[in-house]
Amino acid sequence: MSQLERVAVAEVGRHEGRRVRVEGWLHRVRLLGELAFLVVQDYSGSVQAVWEKPNGGLSGSPLESAVSLVGVVRAEKRAPSGYEVVVEEFKVIAAADPNLPFEVAKPVVDAGLDLVLDHRPLSLRNTAVAAAFRVQATVGRVFRSFLESRGFTEVHTPKIVAAGAEGGAALFPVDYFGRRAYLAQSPQFYKQMLVGAGLERVFEVAAAYRAEEHDTSRHTNEFISLDLEMGFIASEEDVMRLEEEFLAALAAELERRHAADFVLLKAELPKLPGGAGTAAGTFPRLTMAQAHEVLKKEFGKASPSGNLAPEGERLLAQWALCEAGSDFVFITRWPAASRPPYAYRDPEKPELTKSFDLIFRGTEITTGGQRIHEAAALEASLASAGLDPADFAFYTEIFRYGMPPHGGLAIGLERLTAKLLGLGNIREATLFPRDRSRLVP
Amino acid sequence: MSQLERVAVAEVGRHEGRRVRVEGWLHRVRLLGELAFLVVQDYSGSVQAVWEKPNGGLSGSPLESAVSLVGVVRAEKRAPSGYEVVVEEFKVIAAADPNLPFEVAKPVVDAGLDLVLDHRPLSLRNTAVAAAFRVQATVGRVFRSFLESRGFTEVHTPKIVAAGAEGGAALFPVDYFGRRAYLAQSPQFYKQMLVGAGLERVFEVAAAYRAEEHDTSRHTNEFISLDLEMGFIASEEDVMRLEEEFLAALAAELERRHAADFVLLKAELPKLPGGAGTAAGTFPRLTMAQAHEVLKKEFGKASPSGNLAPEGERLLAQWALCEAGSDFVFITRWPAASRPPYAYRDPEKPELTKSFDLIFRGTEITTGGQRIHEAAALEASLASAGLDPADFAFYTEIFRYGMPPHGGLAIGLERLTAKLLGLGNIREATLFPRDRSRLVP
Incomplete structure (x- = not known):
């Protein structure tokens, strides 16, 4: 077989009139008289190839086999990319078992979520299933590059x-050389410590663990948390403003790079109050008190408890879309009773905290806020939450050495990805979900 | 106090002649007659400020307090950045306890590693201690951006x-809803599965866990692994070539962005065979058999066992530096007995594998190679390693659906950072090390 350098299928159009080698998975085969039309997929996309008189040369190559082919590139209007490869040589690198658990080359995989997850790697050969993870990689990349800038x-x-x-959240115990340790449910303490350490502006993209025995479409027990924390803030507004700017940058990049993925999944780009492509607009903001008023006045829902139920989040999202053309709405000034002990109290109403949630299309995707920065106040708050401040000395020590006002937030990567793409279950945006029943694959 | 927008100290020079607000940590104070010279540090660097007639205004602000000051920027040749701020207003945001466990504002912190790690956040206020983590963030950024490209x-x-x-490596057990689970010692199986899933070229930056009870300067029990895996390779050479190109890109970026950090730590940029700034040169390569020959012939060291001892790695690095001007040397063709069951056998000498280690300045920083891609061969190899292939069906399944030849590597982020900067202990390149004795902070 020719020793040509391999060309990524997305680059085939640049080689018109020349002979190329293409390698990937045989995704579709259509026979038309003496012609075989093939679709070959690799990491960069897919390309059409046409084989004249294959003469049974495809008989040992079931769909999804890994194949290599050599041929000349020609323009072809009817091919999806505008080009096709006219096959001269064809070789099977690794034949696939013809009995697939489900058909891969369909617009939508015709299998339930459990079957898809049981055969997760194979399911990703489907373009629509894999789209969530291409988009997810972009979310992570924009988060990092925006913050680095x-x-x-x-x-x-x-x-x-x-x-x-x-x-509140339950912890997974780890046997650590005979000592009891736990899997971190968030990097909260450490990111605050690193603000005080003088790094001042830090972010982390890493796994977080919650041992809660929930069984919902929006929770898993291991997920990726996009965390940031920053010092010398005037108030939690600085953190909220930063998140608005990140999400505007993300929306612009999704439009630029993933328009086809959004079409494929019949999903809509997020609606920002300023409109796409403009400078970051200000998302609507409601204090918790105002949110309860809106729920009562606009929707006739009285909810005496401090927290918003999932239904409340959905209705407030509906309100924000009508009132401000925004898929996002901040809910601020949460009661101290429903926030962790490090939440900064509103000096004028100490029963409230300078914290916020961000609701996106009816689901909370971010919790954030300003944090207590005075060592004595933090220790008192830990104690009144029933914790022994001595157990947390490793955390509070740096608060005695010049801790500035600071705040931050955390975004659940899988949940954000799922909401962006209109996926009904967070597991569709998780490569290998971990939940009460699923530890494999 | 003036309501001016805060300016990062690294940007002060752009505001010559104008009034600015600066916030950060009071790192140094020097009194000269009626003048006080201050050094203020923030996330972006440090700046000199001069206060005429402070009149005791500094008495309530011990070193390392968080402060805010307003003043006019002027050019000043004797200031380290070429500019200084002439203080008009000065405010302590959060006073530091004057009893620090060690002095922070020294070129080198005068404290043992254990004391430094016990007070890790405070230690990071020292510019040299923090330099390792600025460099480490760049290593991660270049790894990602290079691979994305x-x-x-x-x-x-x-x-x-x-x-x-x-x-071989021992595992940390996790109590997962009453079932026994483990912390992953590497993403090896999953990254291979994702190659087969059609993503084909994948990378991950995430924690890996080894429950080995070692107590050395180059091991910890939780570390960050830079992993990649790619499909449709011709041999492990494709992976080695990719690593050479990554390391050349990294060296160029370190020179561009971190020259000052390398000076501060008296460290040298890595020596590449092609020379810095040139296209990626080819690192010297020795098969294991050749490596043992070199050790015997050049250094008089006979080591009959398959593995290289730490001393062997050091001597081979010395050889590569003399012979090829390279801080890096690949050791290839490891015996199958010393490699995991997924290592691809050399078809001509099946007792050897198509695998490699990369030695950098005398320490192994990478293990990689081609992997077995035939399902039957993989299952046989698992079985002959004493494992039950049925337990690994979640991993081997995708190998039946068109698994191409593939390979990859893993780089220990903290170890690479430590070797780049000439740090003697991997813990100096780990924010919060986890080892047999250390679980806090």
């Missing part, structure tokens, strides 16, 4: 920890 | 797993 430093904090960061 | 997709694979990937 603002002077943030990427950090890596330990996931094996001695104590949990949040009050 | 080659069509790689970032993935996130689970760290809670049902089975370990490597033969």
Whole structure:
């Protein structure tokens, strides 16, 4: 077989009139008289190839086999990319078992989510299934590059920890050389410590663990948390403004790079109040008190408790879309009782915190806020949450050495990806989900 | 106090003649008659400020307090950045406890590593201590951006797993809803599965766990692994070539962005065979058999066993530097007995594998190679390693659906950072190390 350098299928059009080698998976075969039309997929996309008189040369190559072919590139209007490869040589690199658990080359895989997840690698050969992970990689890339452009430093904090960061969430125990340790439910303490350490603006993209036995379409027990924390803020507004600017940058990049993925999944780009492509607009903001008013006045829903139920989040999203043309709405000034002990209290109404959630299309995708920066106040708050401040000395120590006002936020990567693409279950945006019943693959 | 927008200290020079607000940590104070010279540090660097007649205004602001000051920027040749701020207003945002566990504003912190790690956040206020983590963030950024430019997709694979990937390394057990699970010692299985899934070129930057009870300067029990895996390779040479190109890109970026950090740490940029700034040169390569010959012939060291001892790695690095002017040397063709079961056998000498280590300045920083891609051969290899292939069906399944020849590598981020900067202990390049004795902070 010719020793030509391999060309990525997305680059085939640049080689019109020349002989190229293409390698990938045999995704479709259509026979038309003495012609075989093939679709070959690789990491960069897919390309049509036409084989004149294959004479049974395809008989040992079931769909999804890994193949290599050599041929000349020609322009062909009817081919999806505008080019096709006229096959001269064809070789099977690794034949696929013809009995696939489901058909891969369909617009939508005709299999339930459990079957898809049981055969996750094969499912990703489907372009629509894989689209979520191409988009997810872009979300991570924009998060990092946006923050780097603002002077943030990427950090890596330990996931094996001695104590949990949040009050409520349950922890997974780890046997650490005979000692009991836990999997970190968030990098909260560490990212605050690193603000105080003088790095001042830090971010982390890493796994977080919640041992809660929930069984919903928007929770898993291991997920990727996009975390940031920054010092010398005037208030939580600085953090919210930063998130608006990140999401505007993300929307622009999704439009630029992933328009085809959004069409494929029949999904819509996020609606920003300023409109796409413009400078970051200001998302609508409601205090919790105002949110409850809106729910009562506009939707006739009275919810006496402090928290918003999933239904409340959906209705407030509906309100924000009508009132401000925004898929996003901030809910601010949460009651201290429903926030962790490090949340900064509103000096004028100490029962409220300077914290926020961001709701996107009816689901909370971010929790953030300003944090307590005075050591004594933090220790008192830990104690009144029933925790022993001595257990948290590793965290509070730096607060005695010049801790500035600071704040930050966390975004669940899979949940954001799912909401961006209109996927009904967070597991569709998780390569290998971990939940109560799923530990394999 | 003036309501001026804060300016990052690295940007002060752009505001010559204008009034600015600067916020950060009070790093140094020098009194000269009626003048106080201050050094203020923030995330972007440090700046000199001069306060005429402070009149005791500094008495409530110990070193390392968080401060805010307003003043006019003027050119000043004797200031390290060429500019200084003439203080008009000065305010302490958060006073530091004057009893620091060690002095921060020294070229080198005068404290043992354990004390430094016990007070890790404070230690990072020292510019030299923090330099390792600025450089480390760049290593991660270049790894990602280089691979993205080659069509790689970032993935996130689970760290809670049902089975370990490597033969030898011990695993940390996790109590997963009453079932026994483990912390992943590498994303090996998952990244191979994702090659077969059609993503074809994938990378991951994530924690890896080894429960080995070692106590050395080059091991910790939780570390960040830079992993990549790629399909349709001709041999492990494709992977080695990619690593050479990554390291050349990294060296160029370190020279461009971190020259000052290297000076500060008295470290040298890596020596590449092609010379810095040129296209990626080819690193010297020795098969294991050749490596043992060199050790015997050049250094009089006979080592009958298959593996290289740390001393062997050091001597081979010395050889590569003399022979090829290279800080890097590949050792290839490892015996199958010392490699995991997924290592691809040399068809001509099946007792050897198509695998490699990369030695950098005397320490192994990478293990990689081609992997077995035939399902039957992989299952046979697992079985002959004493494992039950049925336990690994989640991994081997995709090998039946068109698995191309593939390979990849893993680089330990902290170890690479430490070797780049000449740090003697990997813990100096780990924000919060986890080892047998250290679980806090």
